[in-house]
Amino acid sequence: MSVVAVLERLGFTVECPAGQTCCGQPAFNGGYLDEARALGRHTLDLLSATDDPIVIPSGSCGDMVIHQYEAIFRDDPVYLEKARAIHTRAYEFTQFLVHVAGVSDVGAVFPRKVAYHACCHGLRGLGAKDEPEALLAGVARAERCPLAEADVCCGFGGLFSVKMPDISSAMLGRKLDTIQESGAETIVVTDVSCGMHMAGGLRRRGSRVDVVHIADVLASRVGTT
Amino acid sequence: MNVELKPFDQRTAEALADDQLRTTLRTVTTAILGFRKAGLGRLDDSDAWRDHARRLRAHTLSRLDTYLDQFVSNVEARGGHAYYAATAADAVRYVRDLATSKGVKVAVKSKSMVTEEIELNHHLESAGVKVVETDLGEYIVQLAHDRPSHIVMPIIHMNRQQVADLFRAKINATDADLVDIPAMTQLARRVLREEFVNADMGISGVNFAVAETGSITTCTNEGNGRLCTTMPRIHVAMMGIERIVPTVQDLSVMLQVLARSATGQNLTVYTNVVTGPRPRDGDGAEGDGPDEFHVVMVDNGRSRVLGSELAEILYCIRCGACLNTCPVFHQIGGHAYGGVYPGPVGAVLTPAFEGLDAFHELPQASSLCGACKDVCPVRIDIPRMLLKLRADSVDAGKSPWWITYGMRTLGWVGVRPRLFRWAGGLAARATRAMATDGWIRKMPGHLSAWTKSRDFPAMAEVSFQEQWKKKPSSHRKREETRFPGERP
Numbered sequence: 001m002s003v004v005a006v007l008e009r010l011g012f013t014v015e016c017p018a019g020q021t022c023c024g025q026p027a028f029n030g031g032y033l034d035e036a037r038a039l040g041r042h043t044l045d046l047l048s049a050t051d052d053p054i055v056i057p058s059g060s061c062g063d064m065v066i067h068q069y070e071a072i073f074r075d076d077p078v079y080l081e082k083a084r085a086i087h088t089r090a091y092e093f094t095q096f097l098v099h100v101a102g103v104s105d106v107g108a109v110f111p112r113k114v115a116y117h118a119c120c121h122g123l124r125g126l127g128a129k130d131e132p133e134a135l136l137a138g139v140a141r142a143e144r145c146p147l148a149e150a151d152v153c154c155g156f157g158g159l160f161s162v163k164m165p166d167i168s169s170a171m172l173g174r175k176l177d178t179i180q181e182s183g184a185e186t187i188v189v190t191d192v193s194c195g196m197h198m199a200g201g202l203r204r205r206g207s208r209v210d211v212v213h214i215a216d217v218l219a220s221r222v223g224t225t
Numbered sequence: 226m227n228v229e230l231k232p233f234d235q236r237t238a239e240a241l242a243d244d245q246l247r248t249t250l251r252t253v254t255t256a257i258l259g260f261r262k263a264g265l266g267r268l269d270d271s272d273a274w275r276d277h278a279r280r281l282r283a284h285t286l287s288r289l290d291t292y293l294d295q296f297v298s299n300v301e302a303r304g305g306h307a308y309y310a311a312t313a314a315d316a317v318r319y320v321r322d323l324a325t326s327k328g329v330k331v332a333v334k335s336k337s338m339v340t341e342e343i344e345l346n347h348h349l350e351s352a353g354v355k356v357v358e359t360d361l362g363e364y365i366v367q368l369a370h371d372r373p374s375h376i377v378m379p380i381i382h383m384n385r386q387q388v389a390d391l392f393r394a395k396i397n398a399t400d401a402d403l404v405d406i407p408a409m410t411q412l413a414r415r416v417l418r419e420e421f422v423n424a425d426m427g428i429s430g431v432n433f434a435v436a437e438t439g440s441i442t443t444c445t446n447e448g449n450g451r452l453c454t455t456m457p458r459i460h461v462a463m464m465g466i467e468r469i470v471p472t473v474q475d476l477s478v479m480l481q482v483l484a485r486s487a488t489g490q491n492l493t494v495y496t497n498v499v500t501g502p503r504p505r506d507g508d509g510a511e512g513d514g515p516d517e518f519h520v521v522m523v524d525n526g527r528s529r530v531l532g533s534e535l536a537e538i539l540y541c542i543r544c545g546a547c548l549n550t551c552p553v554f555h556q557i558g559g560h561a562y563g564g565v566y567p568g569p570v571g572a573v574l575t576p577a578f579e580g581l582d583a584f585h586e587l588p589q590a591s592s593l594c595g596a597c598k599d600v601c602p603v604r605i606d607i608p609r610m611l612l613k614l615r616a617d618s619v620d621a622g623k624s625p626w627w628i629t630y631g632m633r634t635l636g637w638v639g640v641r642p643r644l645f646r647w648a649g650g651l652a653a654r655a656t657r658a659m660a661t662d663g664w665i666r667k668m669p670g671h672l673s674a675w676t677k678s679r680d681f682p683a684m685a686e687v688s689f690q691e692q693w694k695k696k697p698s699s700h701r702k703r704e705e706t707r708f709p710g711e712r713p
Contacts, residue, residue: 024639032624033619038640152596164590166674168675170241200682
């Protein structure tokens with residue numbers, strides 16, 4: 001709901017088309033293209049019934065909707081057309097704020113020591129590099145802590161962490177080390193799934209560092225999330 | 226080779242248990258990536274160079290047959306011999322027959338990945354030829370009966386003490402020889418000099434082969450490549466058929482990005498261009514080099530890959546940057562990949578060459594973070610090809626049944642929104658029942674390995690969609706409607 005709160009605060013009217021389920025990214029990621037296409041058709045049909053910009057508060061889902069639909073529907077002219085049309089008006093949340101809404105200061109107050117972890121699909125899939133940084137720079141009373149290797153993967157990777165839990169754990173361990181060395185109280189992410197992964201690891205280590213989605217920071221007015 | 230290969234899980238488990246390996250990998254790759262960044266930074270607009278290099282690779286591979294023909298004509302015009310080897314066995318047979326027919330006793334080798342691929346050393350030794358690796362890292366690999374674990378830094382998995390122990394055991398090193406790394410290098414150098422003098426045949430790799438001149442290029446930092454290609458009476462250059470560049474000018478483009486991406490150097494210390502054997506009349510200005518020059522162009526599956534959706538992997542110029550940046554490689558090292566080519570590029574190349582049967586785990590061993598694509602000098606879309614191989618694995622029935630079951634369920638339930646919401650509610654209740662303070666310490670079944678190192682979150686009590694339905698303002702279409710695509 002923080003995404004909605006931020007958008008409404010900026011004067012946007014938010015619609016959430018009923019019937020949304022899953023964009024199909026996990027199936028695509030696992031090589032289950034038939035299932036990914038079924039979920040893709042469902043999602044494209046829903047989104048095609050709207051006219052305005054589409055905001056996706058996740059780099060992974062965003063990359064799926066914005067880029068990968070065109071790949072999986074390359075032999076399906078009807079849905080390829082829909083995918084291309086959606087591509088032109090779908091945005092990852094931070095990119096929407098900076099490039100469409102044209103803001104970097106949304107009036108948020110967040111009095112914590114924060115570090116930013118750049119989630120892979122937002123960063124390298126969608127090129128969301130400067131936008132989250134700019135938005136965080138606009139947050140009052142947030143003390144930025146540099147995070148070493150901030151753009152190195154936390155090891156989640158969806159099904160990867162289930163199929164190869166030990167390799168994934170080792171990657172997570174390295175990420176948690178850098179988080180704990182950063183001195184931050186809160187890690188900010190643009191993808192809840194990566195955030196969930198790091199938060200689960202921090203909790204197991206007994207750390208008090210929490211992980212929040214950037215929308216929670218941007219929606220914050222009094223420093224609580 | 227594959228017969229003795231340990232299972233993937235065992236290979237990775239051994240690497241994950243080796244803290245020294247992981248520390249070394251992280252230290253070395255961090256340093257190298259820093260050099261890479263600085264090296265590319267010294268180019269004016271390195272992105273444009275990379276784009277150009279990519280276009281060159283795409284262009285060349287789209288007309289590979291033409292350029293190979295041109296290359297062969299020019300090699301032969303210079304008095305060299307060029308042989309197209311369709312298979313590894315053909316390549317091995319050509320070199321072995323050449324060595325036997327010319328009475329070769331000792332062959333010195335500079336670094337070549339394609340000879341690893343065809344296991345040339347093993348086959349030559351079986352034929353009674355002594356083969357000596359002369360790249361320092363490869364020499365150490367050979368002494369240890371080991372395999373390279375990195376494309377550019379073959380012994381990245383070993384530390385100095387391990388090398389010292391090896392030198393003591395294998396080449397009678399004294400304490401004085403092992404006092405520091407320069408002393409150890411001097412020892413290897415002394416031993417290898419003897420081999421260079423005695424060698425009848427020099428075997429080199431090929432970084433690039435120039436179609437318009439019939440030249441081959443080797444990029445090395447130790448000078449051993451230059452000795453291998455000039456001192457022995459026969460030089461055999463081994464190349465994958467995809468190593469071609471059309472012109473000398475194109476070569477200069479590739480050289481601009483290769484060393485910078487690999488080690489951060491502007492150029493390797495020895496960037497060697499060899500064009501044919503020593504001229505026979507002896508009155509030319511270039512009266513040096515070997516008596517005979519042979520180029521073996523190894524296909525060994527490359528033509529097949531060229532015609533597939535994995536063709537882009539043949540753009541690779543073997544810089545190793547994707548290994549250096551890969552967070553999975555940092556944890557498991559090169560040997561865990563099991564093939565000749567480790568890291569992200571190997572996770573595509575090995576299944577592409579050898580099939581998914583023995584290597585179906587490789588495309589799965591990636592979080593698809595995209596760091597490899599980001600650093601690739603020719604911008605190879607490795608994640609796209611890993612996804613293609615994952616889809617092939619699913620088609621071949623190599624995905625675990627419980628994941629297949631889960632994904633089929635997701636695909637079925639996900640197009641039925643009411644059922645999806647109901648299932649979500651069920652999952653939320655189940656996870657909350659297992660959780661303490663919102664977190665689950667031990668998940669059941671196939672998720673239990675996940676919770677060995679991290680807690681799993683319980684799902685929210687009230688889903689976003691429920692909150693949204695109750696929300697008073699902002700949205701108008703609150704009523705439940707049939708939406709396009711929903712089946713009744």
